[in-house]
Amino acid sequence: MTIFSIRFVSYPMIYLLSFGINDVAFSEEILSQQQNYNNPHALISTSLSLENAMEMSEQYSFSAKIAQQNENISESQYDVAYRSMLPTLTASGTYLKNSDSVNKLVGTTFGAQYGFPDTTTATATLNVTQPLVGLAPLFLAVQATAAQARAAIQNKNQSRVEARYYGASAFINAQKADQLLKTAESSLQVSEKELRDSEAQYNAGKLTNADLLKFKLNLENSRSTLIQAQTTYKIAMLTLAEAIGIKDFRTITLQSGEKSVFESKSAKIPDLGNVFSPAFTQRFDLKAAEETAIAAKYSKYQTISSYLPTLNLIANYSRNFQTADVTVNETGTTYKKEDIQDTFSYGIQLNWVLFDWGVRQAKISGAVAQEQTAKYNLENLNSQARIDITNSYLQLKDSVQVLESAVVSVQYAQDVYAQMKARFDNGQVTATDLISSSNDQTSARAKLANARGTLDLAWIAFQKSTGVKLTTQN
Template identity: 25%
Template sequence: MFKQQFKTSNNMKKQLLGFVLVLSGFSATAQELDLETCLKMADTANLTIRNARLDIASNEKQIDSYMSARLPKVTFAGDYKYNAIIPGQVVPAAFFGGIPGTYSTVQFGVPINLSNTIQLTQILYNPQVNYGLRALEINSTIIETQHQLAVQEIRQQVAGTYFNLQALSKQQSFVVGNIASMDKLITNMEAMEREGLIVGTEVDKLRINRLSLVNTRETLGASTEQLENLLKILIGLDPNQPITLASDALVEKTILVDESAIAYPELDLLEAQKQLNIEERKGTNMAYLPSLAFYAAYNYNYNIMPKDDYRTGIESAFLGLQLNWTLFDGLEKHNKQKVNAFTAQKIANQQELTQQQLEMVTANAKKQIEIQTGSLAIAKEQLVLAERVYKQTEAQFNEGTVSSNDLITADNSLQQAQTNVVAAYVQLRQAELAYLKSIGNIK
């Protein structure tokens, strides 16, 4: 039986060890991300967007808090008082049958007094409460619009960073291929040098070019690491979590899928600010009206005279209405209305300016898409020609009809053409992103 238990325990340990190894292997595996996944992760984990959602939740609670002003308030007050010297009061002596025209000092009360009061207050009419509630509702629209703007801004950053990473990956593949081709050439040249067919400086020229390619590869690697760290921050990933991008050549695909949904949250924000300005003007006008409240209170006083061992309680209760009305405020509300009018003019001017700017940005972005599309076509054609020239020059170099300088020139032209193609793809995608952001449609 002991052997069976030991065997069972051993198997459990092996299973647990295997489970731990699986988990550790899973955590070390790089997470593959496509653009859609990155955007979804940013929507839920990006700290800027999360703060924007917290602003929405906070405003909702502010509305709930403001609504509580309409509910009755119940307060309790307790007071303990010891009169070391009982206060006195001057009264006419005739009040006690004394000589008219003379006065006496009389002490009222006892040394110890305990007072307890509970009071209920209910607002019956307060025009400022309704104004404040409406202002908070409009502020909800403002905060929602700011959330939309934050989402569009972060999505543009995520997509832009993603495309730059894909471009770097493409550029790195070009450089790695160029290094491999250069290594073959150097190997052939070294063999020719050993046979005395060429001088060593010809090989050194290629080695210098190879070192330049290696340096480019390292620079691209460092840039990739920096952009990956930025992407992790944008989408809320752990900085130590390795990632890889989906190899779908997305940078070569247009993102202009749906251009029909056009929204200008910037204009929506200004419109909400305009409505808030109107409500502020109404609220200032409503401040000329009085407010009315109902209140009721119950009080119990307990009085103690220790010297005479005297104790007694006195009850009191009352109901009332309280009217508050500011008849003159030193022209405060009048001046507020003037400020409100200036603010309304500023908002109207800002609406017109923003409309013009958005139309200009949209038009410029569409024009930039056309320009970058043309630039991409030219860059592709240049790459085809550069590859053809390089292959021909390489063949001629192997035949000994051209110098290494010609080969290096052709190689540099090929590298430049490769860089131009990658840059053209990125610039085109960035132009498309700018256009989609201008119409509030980055999805």
């Protein structure tokens, strides 16, 4: 399942291209049906791989969806800042009823000669405003919102990385729980067989009652372990289903966990010295922090420049729809309404804040502090990224070594148990020795399952720390 999209976003100066298991019957209704009405996916009797889990988790993640909306918000803010530099055209209209009971000259011909309105007034106005001097604050606002929009893109990309990691973690934990459940079931079968054999030897007089009780106790311990493994499996599958947006986790069939993905691909661990440089240029969280620092810088400059003088070009055109012909009695001159109903004025307007009781300085101080905070955050993230990369690298190397040791331990444990079983049947060792070797075998298999899951998760975590796409297809 692959969903691929290309999106081109342009902002001033910078261009970005963003691109099988045994069926278990559960009585609990909440376990049998996980309702999720927003689920866009359907996985019915399909083997789920680690790659599928990461892709589905990315698509389903609410954090990724929220980050997408945050990007839309930041783009809108950029559009607002950019368009604020363009001329503004406003229109207004009024319709008034003027009372002649308060002013007797209202509505009279004589009153009109001296500027008194008619009994009704209807006017409309168009006003154009264009900044001339004072564009600097507007331009800096554009730069700040452009940086914020770029930061939102990086945050969206980072949220997708986090979603893929969550899906990978949920899948690997479910796969580990699956293997542990199979190990517990196998251990129970071995314990049941050992008990049957010991009962036969007890009836033949070869074992004491104390030895028989040890095998019975071991069987009960195996049953308890199985119950715990079943519970762990249920919880892990519920978490996985929630992560990838599946209603009923029983429809999920996990891909075989007999071998880790890292083992299957024979993946290689790169040299740590070659990782840092590309990682610092690839990590989305660092890119977002850099853009946030740039936005804070431009916001500071905008705050400072917004208190400089501004000069605007203003043009005003209005019409009085109720204007009538006007005759001046003294001269006998008549002005037609077509000639006097419109007015047009234009000019310039100067604005300059001279004194504001310290408001300006307080805003500037706040903007400076915000810029410094953004710089500290970027510096801290760079430091944390170096630690994260080093830690994930060492964890991956350790996981490889632990897996190699776990594989050998399982082989040794199996050999020891086979020898102990043969010696027990010949009466050379005690029941305690046989049970101990059986438990050692179970423990070794459980450690192997954990080691395989831990290795895959360490591999994914290492990819996450270096800023590359989390995938098993590398």
